[in-house]
Amino acid sequence: MTSKKQPPFRAGFVAIVGRPNVGKSTLLNRVLGEHVAIVTPRPQTTRTRILGIWNAKGAQIAFFDTPGLHRAKGPLNRRMVEVALTTLDEVDAVLMLVEAGTGPDGRVEVGESTRWAIEEVARRRKPAILGISKMDRAPRATLLPVIDAYKGLHAWTDIVPFSGLTGENVDTLLEVLGKHLPESEAPLFPPDQLTDQAERALAAEYVREQVMLQTRQEIPYSVAVDVEEFDEAERRDDGGLVRISGVILVERESQKAIVIGKGGAMLKKIGTRARENLERLLGCKVFLGLTVKVEERWSERATALKRLGL
Incomplete structure (x- = not known):
């Protein structure tokens, strides 16, 4: 009797990107189970990229939480956006976040800044997963219009709605991300390391x-x-x-x-x-x-x- 072959171990880096205040840091904290990235209702709370390491039986995902992508004005804002764009060049896959929900008329308006951010992701030619964040705040019926509005803007490898606040569908998101990472003989970081933040x-x-x-x-x-x-x-x-x-x-x-x-x-x-x-x-x-x-x-x-x- 032959034993079932185990799937390969996968490990790599994933950039969490998106517009300011879309839920990037909330997701990272949910995944890690620790308050590593600060969270406020204010845009542009995250200023530097923050490494958070998630371990599972068959995978290790090193997430980079990044500052929000936006048309920057001023030295601080430009520095923040530069950090996010540079991170896109250094990872194996990208998780692009957008928010669930539609406008009062039931339509989804994709703003110019969001289109620019998606173009920056597409330019890197890396596996890109679209994460529809904050699904806990929107009726289920509004998820399909959001998916329809974004699916034609890039050749997403997967589209996953989730809630970083409640944890709903986060396990599915992690499973999807793991599939797009390179095979690895060993983890990239020690299993007990959570972040690179001193x-x-x-x-x-x-x-x-x-x-x-x-x-x-x-x-x-x-x-x-x-x-x-x-x-x-x-x-x-x-x-x-x-x-x-x-x-x-x-x-x-x-x-x-x-x-x-x-x-x-x-x-x-x-x-x-x-x-x-x-x-x-x-x-x-x-x-x-x-x-x-x-x-x-x-x-x-x-x-x-x-x-x-x-």
Whole structure:
């Protein structure tokens, strides 16, 4: 009796791309089961590419969460789009995300920026899967019009509706993506590695996430966080303490006043929420000290962008 031949192990890189705020980071966090990429309702939350590694019995997928593809204006925006486009050149397959749902008249309008993003994906001539994101927010009847609107814009290898928020159909999406990766004798990364993001960088992102969430529309996306100290001297395998000091950078005095809040209330709230998330991530107690500094037009200066890793 012959044994059934096992399918080959597959491993490779997949870029998650799409317009800003389409659900890229929510999907990555769902796949990894960890809060690796920060998520806010604001567009352009993701500024750099973030590696997240998913392991299964027959596959390892190294995802790159990327900044949203859009017609960029200003040095920071151009840098973000450049990161996303460069990533397209370095992966084995592309997952292009669009949102589920139709307009009030039942039609699907594919905007000029989305068409441009699809053209950039097509230009790379790589396996491209269309992921229809946020299916939990749209009636099932609206999925077919979305599929019809996009299927003629590129020769997609597969089209998969899913919800990164609820996890619906994410398993199917992962199975489809795995089929388009190269055969590999071994995983590309150790099975216990989750991301390439240093804990210091994640700490800065967790603080920035809370600034954006707590201040809502009052503070523009051009806020940054510079972690000046990440002291693990008191950290132990069973817990201990990490001391973190960070500076929240804004571009105007009026923004500084909003981030600090009356009597320091807003800054305390930002720090408390960020600290709670960091303690879950690091598995220990965290002392988080935050200050706010005005650095005018930092988002327009190459030296500032380089210093902040952007």
